[in-house]
Amino acid sequence: MLYPKKISKIVLVIQTFNQSNFKIVCDTLAAGDADLAAIITTCGYPPMWSRLNTFETLVHIILEQQVSLASALSALNKLKERIQEITPARVLLLTDDELRACFFSRQKTAYVRYLAEAIVSGYINLESLAGLPDENIRAQLTALKGIGNWTVDIFLMFVLHCADIFPAGDLAAINALKRVKGVTQSTCREQAAAIAEKWKPYRTIATMILWHFYLASPKPSK
Incomplete structure (x- = not known):
């Protein structure tokens, strides 16, 4: 596993992320969570989704x-x-x-x-x-x-690229989290948000990894 090599580059917890530190934060998350590491290994890094303040x-x-x-x-x-x-x-x-x-x-x-x-x-x-x-x-x-x-x-x-947001109302993020963590479909949003607490202070980037997995993976049959 190569992820720990980059952890030392983040000395202080960042409040916002950008193109220069986005992959470093992804690696930091992957070093502490095997499921996120597997997504990056299989699917690559997620896009850094960004929009103008307009x-x-x-x-x-x-x-x-x-x-x-x-x-x-x-x-x-x-x-x-x-x-x-x-x-x-x-x-x-x-x-x-x-x-x-x-x-x-x-x-x-x-x-x-x-x-x-x-x-x-x-x-x-x-x-x-x-x-x-x-x-x-x-x-x-x-x-x-x-x-x-x-x-x-x-x-x-x-x-605004705030680094620690988990959108508990986002169905794609919730469904991806359930699949990645192997929890039941009956897991509620509050329980999913509690699982995401592990990814503080970088829950935004963890969510982007989940979205990347969701978009890259075939949807389970109903």
């Missing part, structure tokens, strides 16, 4: 709520095709019918409008969120209708 990104994450990634991307691209640049001001110029023509559900039409209005009014400043503690970011964003903990988790993980 209104468009939050719209994208909202669209991804409880639907396939392909469906969400289709709606985002349809919106981009209509207004070219996805900004709060341009979205607010669209009627509900125009947003529905972009494959937005009634609920997500309302959610995106609330977000756009919050940014235009100055209630939310996405750039300033980057300097706040995680709990403050969560409090500000979840105060908006349609933004719950899963949406904030993905924002913290993909946009």
Whole structure:
């Protein structure tokens, strides 16, 4: 096993990750967890999923709520095709019918409008969120209708690169964890989150390894 060779390169616990330390953290996790090590050995390192800190990104994450990634991307691209640049001001110029023509559900039409209005009014400043503690970011964003903990988790993980987030509401992560750890399908989210405690302070990167496994593996038959 080669993983321990890189552990010494992380002297202090990192709060955020980037391209220069991402694989080192993967190796650190693998050195302490044989199941994660097996994923990296079999599937390679996971992508370091990352998105820009923009209104468009939050719209994208909202669209991804409880639907396939392909469906969400289709709606985002349809919106981009209509207004070219996805900004709060341009979205607010669209009627509900125009947003529905972009494959937005009634609920997500309302959610995106609330977000756009919050940014235009100055209630939310996405750039300033980057300097706040995680709990403050969560409090500000979840105060908006349609933004719950899963949406904030993905924002913290993909946009701000916070190193220690486990999205307990993410079905792909939960199902991958169950398969990797060999626990029963009846294991609840709270129990899965408790298992993930072992991966502190790098639960975000552990989750990305789980997603990588989930995407690379054939789905079990029902």
